[in-house]
Amino acid sequence: xxGHPAFTAFAERVSGVTDDWQVAHRPDLYALQAGDKPRDVxxxxxxxxxxxxxxxxxxxxYAVYQRLMDYWADVMxxxxxxxxxxxxxxxxxxxxxxxxxxxxxxxxxxxxxxxGKKAKKYKLDLIPPALVxxxxxxxxxxxxxxxxxxxxxxxRELEEFIEEQDGEEDLLSEVKNDKGxxxxxxxxxxxxxxxxxxxxxxxIAALKQCKKLMDQEAAAKKAVKDAQTELDQAVLARYAELxxxxxxxxxxxxxxxxxxxATIESEVERITNQLAGRVRELEERYAEPLPAVERExxxxxxxxxxHLEQVGVRVDG
Numbered sequence: 068x069x070g071h072p073a074f075t076a077f078a079e080r081v082s083g084v085t086d087d088w089q090v091a092h093r094p095d096l097y098a099l100q101a102g103d104k105p106r107d108v109x110x111x112x113x114x115x116x117x118x119x120x121x122x123x124x125x126x127x128x129y130a131v132y133q134r135l136m137d138y139w140a141d142v143m144x145x146x147x148x149x150x151x152x153x154x155x156x157x158x159x160x161x162x163x164x165x166x167x168x169x170x171x172x173x174x175x176x177x178x179x180x181x182x183g184k185k186a187k188k189y190k191l192d193l194i195p196p197a198l199v200x201x202x203x204x205x206x207x208x209x210x211x212x213x214x215x216x217x218x219x220x221x222x223r224e225l226e227e228f229i230e231e232q233d234g235e236e237d238l239l240s241e242v243k244n245d246k247g248x249x250x251x252x253x254x255x256x257x258x259x260x261x262x263x264x265x266x267x268x269x270x271i272a273a274l275k276q277c278k279k280l281m282d283q284e285a286a287a288k289k290a291v292k293d294a295q296t297e298l299d300q301a302v303l304a305r306y307a308e309l310x311x312x313x314x315x316x317x318x319x320x321x322x323x324x325x326x327x328x329a330t331i332e333s334e335v336e337r338i339t340n341q342l343a344g345r346v347r348e349l350e351e352r353y354a355e356p357l358p359a360v361e362r363e364x365x366x367x368x369x370x371x372x373x374h375l376e377q378v379g380v381r382v383d384g
Contacts, residue, residue: 238273
């Protein structure tokens, strides 16, 4: 249904208008500098967007306008104010998170390098780490994703194996704690205790398999942790190397314009889904051919007439 040429043409029409709007305003966004007035920025963007969508059918231009204004209020406004106050380079610089117990302020970090007490937490107000990773560390992220998938597989296999042992003859019962969790450190002790036992082959095999799966999970966890630490350190170092042009590309193209396009596309999707639903409703309502409906009406009318005549009511045709 959504692949119908009419829906495709509608989406392409909206995409074309969005393209033209972005091309027109990209130079101005790149030209932002300290001292600029954010209100002038959003005024120019919003009024032109409203005008460009005036003649687009089906789409309420004020709905698109509201999408832009919501994004401005949620994200872009703070970014532009930051650039207007500090300039591009300073705006993109990592800063430490703010934690003030007296004022009950505790910011969530955007990037954490290290772990434990030595961990360093940073806020990246203008350029989120995900944008830097997507543009400069795609291969490293793909490797991390693969390692994460391998960890999930190892964890699932361990969990399934332990669940399989549950029952009256739980071969892992002697290495479980009070909460029913297998304790890895107890496995070697139990194996040592079973050494030489004539009828302990099944339990020994289960213990060895469980230890093997736990070792695999631990190795996978370490691989993920090491890869994540390496990536976080590389990302932090890359922030210090970003040029002003690179910062503008990340903020304007990868963040603002990409996000605004996505929010307009979501409005198009909402409308097309609504229209498609309405079309399906009409199809279902009129799925039965008219002659068939007429025949059914005639049959029902004849049945009613028969009932009336049975009770002595004469019905003239």
